[in-house]
Amino acid sequence: MEGSQTNSTTTSAAGPATTTGNPNSSSNSILSSAPVWPTVDGPLGLSEDESLSYARRFYKFGFALLPWLWAVNCFYFWPVLRHSRAFPRIRPYVVRSAAGFSVFTFLLCSWALTFAIGGEELFGPVWDKLVMYNVADRLGLTGWV
Amino acid sequence: MAQIQRPKSFLDSLGEEIIRIITPVSICMFIVVILVSILNTDSSSASTTINNIATMAYAETTSDSFWDKLKGALLNSLVFVAIVTVVTFVLVLLFYLRCTQFLKLYMGFSSFIVLGFMGGEIALFLIRDFSVPIDCFTFLVVLFNFAAVGVLAVFMSKMAIFVTQAYLVVIGVLVAYWFTLLPEWTTWALLVAMALYDLAAVLLPVGPLRLLVELAISRDEDIPALVYEARPVTNHHSGSRDGVAQRRLWRERRNVGNDSEENLNSESSLDSNLTNGTVDGGHHTTRLARAEEGQLLERDAELSAPLIDRRSSVQVHGQGDAVSSESLLLEGIGLGSTGAIKLGLGDFIFYSVLVGRAAMYDFMTVYACYLAIIAGLGITLMLLAFYQKALPALPVSVALGVLFYFLTRLLLEAFVVQCSLNLVMF
Numbered sequence: 001m002e003g004s005q006t007n008s009t010t011t012s013a014a015g016p017a018t019t020t021g022n023p024n025s026s027s028n029s030i031l032s033s034a035p036v037w038p039t040v041d042g043p044l045g046l047s048e049d050e051s052l053s054y055a056r057r058f059y060k061f062g063f064a065l066l067p068w069l070w071a072v073n074c075f076y077f078w079p080v081l082r083h084s085r086a087f088p089r090i091r092p093y094v095v096r097s098a099a100g101f102s103v104f105t106f107l108l109c110s111w112a113l114t115f116a117i118g119g120e121e122l123f124g125p126v127w128d129k130l131v132m133y134n135v136a137d138r139l140g141l142t143g144w145v
Numbered sequence: 146m147a148q149i150q151r152p153k154s155f156l157d158s159l160g161e162e163i164i165r166i167i168t169p170v171s172i173c174m175f176i177v178v179i180l181v182s183i184l185n186t187d188s189s190s191a192s193t194t195i196n197n198i199a200t201m202a203y204a205e206t207t208s209d210s211f212w213d214k215l216k217g218a219l220l221n222s223l224v225f226v227a228i229v230t231v232v233t234f235v236l237v238l239l240f241y242l243r244c245t246q247f248l249k250l251y252m253g254f255s256s257f258i259v260l261g262f263m264g265g266e267i268a269l270f271l272i273r274d275f276s277v278p279i280d281c282f283t284f285l286v287v288l289f290n291f292a293a294v295g296v297l298a299v300f301m302s303k304m305a306i307f308v309t310q311a312y313l314v315v316i317g318v319l320v321a322y323w324f325t326l327l328p329e330w331t332t333w334a335l336l337v338a339m340a341l342y343d344l345a346a347v348l349l350p351v352g353p354l355r356l357l358v359e360l361a362i363s364r365d366e367d368i369p370a371l372v373y374e375a376r377p378v379t380n381h382h383s384g385s386r387d388g389v390a391q392r393r394l395w396r397e398r399r400n401v402g403n404d405s406e407e408n409l410n411s412e413s414s415l416d417s418n419l420t421n422g423t424v425d426g427g428h429h430t431t432r433l434a435r436a437e438e439g440q441l442l443e444r445d446a447e448l449s450a451p452l453i454d455r456r457s458s459v460q461v462h463g464q465g466d467a468v469s470s471e472s473l474l475l476e477g478i479g480l481g482s483t484g485a486i487k488l489g490l491g492d493f494i495f496y497s498v499l500v501g502r503a504a505m506y507d508f509m510t511v512y513a514c515y516l517a518i519i520a521g522l523g524i525t526l527m528l529l530a531f532y533q534k535a536l537p538a539l540p541v542s543v544a545l546g547v548l549f550y551f552l553t554r555l556l557l558e559a560f561v562v563q564c565s566l567n568l569v570m571f
Contacts, residue, residue, distance in 0.1 A: 041306050044377065054303065061297075068290035069297070076305040108283060116278040130280045133273045142269050 038087050040078045048087065051077065055093040062097060067104035070097035158378045163526060165375040166486050167519060169314050170493060176318045177497040178504040178511055181325055184270050185505060218330035222338035229342065233353040240360055240368065248369040253300040256316060261292035263319045299371060306376055313373045317490050321497035332502050333547065339495055340543035347537040358535045371490040478525050478538035492538040499546045506554060509561065513553040517545035
């Protein structure tokens with residue numbers, strides 16, 4: 001009976017840590033449910049030092065009008081976002097990437113929806129000049145395969 | 146109360162490995178079929194011939210006679226295969242001269258072209274067909290993002306596995322859709338020709354892909370190529386046993402007699418985008434080892450390098466695609482050094498071309514060709530387990546697919562249609 005009880009406690013403690021797919025962290029998950037691996041790939045991903053340089057590089061490149069790179073950054077380092085005290089060096093970059101992605105997406109979506117819903121009534125003849133299928137026809141973008 | 150654990154056999158994870166390689170192939174084929182059926186409904190006559198590298202010998206029109214079309218198609222496919230052979234030999238030469246940086250740059254550049262231009266063009270087709278009211282700034286920003294992150298995913302070896310796999314499937318879809326725009330006879334002749342070329346290039350001792358694989362193995366390097374590598378199957382249930390893998394089907398080892406590294410290598414089971422099997426030399430044995438997870442993870446913690454890097458002996462044989470990126474090494478199925486299955490992107494592309502072409506006729510042929518291709522892929526995987534070396538993944542699947550396409554079109558369709566019309570079945 002005791003054996004099964006200890007088994008259950010260890011497995012339940014290892015529960016939150018297995019989000020990273022790493023049962024090896026069950027030893028430290030009893031103390032804190034901190035994951036060992038900062039990337040979403042777990043043991044197949046990067047170590048913590050490499051993660052720092054990757055997170056920093058993704059964050060900086062995202063400023064070149066690449067919010068999708070910020071989103072990929074957040075996806076890749078999801079364990080860092082989820083466990084707020086786990087990786088203190090990597091976390092600022094990932095959090096800022098998430099913030100940047102949200103802001104950019106909000107602005108882009110609002111512009112795109114305004115354009116789509118407003119249509120000609122809002123923009124006048126400029127709408128026809130800006131909409132993509134007219135631009136494609138005008139510039140012959142679909143002709144060359 | 147003690148729990149009796151069923152001892153793990155290799156069958157437990159064999160299915161998962163196969164699923165992890167069949168799923169992306171199926172997704173690629175599915176998306177190509179969807180694109181073909183959406184975008185090609187109005188241009189089924191296709192009187193406009195597309196001038197590209199695959200039709201430069203002969204531009205097929207619908208009004209030619211049977212023999213003219215056949216001769217033209219064969220000529221086209223011969224020219225294409227000749228170009229691909231030359232380009233692959235150039236690739237082998239560059240790899241031999243250790244210009245790997247140039248090859249990686251070229252790979253990134255060609256991915257950018259495929260994702261940016263061809264992806265943009267297909268998106269424009271869709272926008273035009275559905276009259277999506279998107280403006281050009283948003284479109285450009287989204288396309289630029291998509292293409293730039295795709296280049297990074299393909300270029301960098303340590304991007305998130307899911308993102309890399311997704312982008313490789315997208316590249317396969319885009320190139321396959323482009324190939325389905327070719328005239329019909331040329332497409333079928335091209336498929337058969339590429340299957341034969343793949344067979345020759347991988348198995349003949351003078352074949353360029355075999356040379357490439359052997360060079361990469363002897364140098365213990367990765368070929369810079371677009372290869373899909375499936376995620377390794379990690380065993381979550383093996384706990385307290387010793388670290389030696391219980392199921393060791395194929396062993397891939399660079400260090401003979403080094404068991405600890407075997408376990409590490411064995412953890413990644415199917416990371417195979419490479420369609421090439423890993424050719425093992427005399428002392429290598431490809432192994433899909435499933436090491437116990439606990440042991441593996443401990444060892445992982447010791448090493449800081451991720452396991453994905455250890456796939457030096459898996460190679461992907463590929464064929465350059467006609468558009469720009471001859472560095473798309475395509476064919477071949479093989480095992481990564483970690484034991485993951487790798488399938489080259491060219492296999493994805495030509496499977497999807499076959500199914501896309503079948504979709505242009507009817508969905509009945511799609512189902513038949515899909516099943517034939519999956520059966521061919523299964524056979525190739527079995528052969529890979531048996532022979533444990535780099536194998537061409539195209540010939541069996543394309544042969545079965547083409548056979549089933551023509552059989553369905555000639556025989557099954559008449560039967561099914563007549564049965565339905567007379568309310569006998571279905």
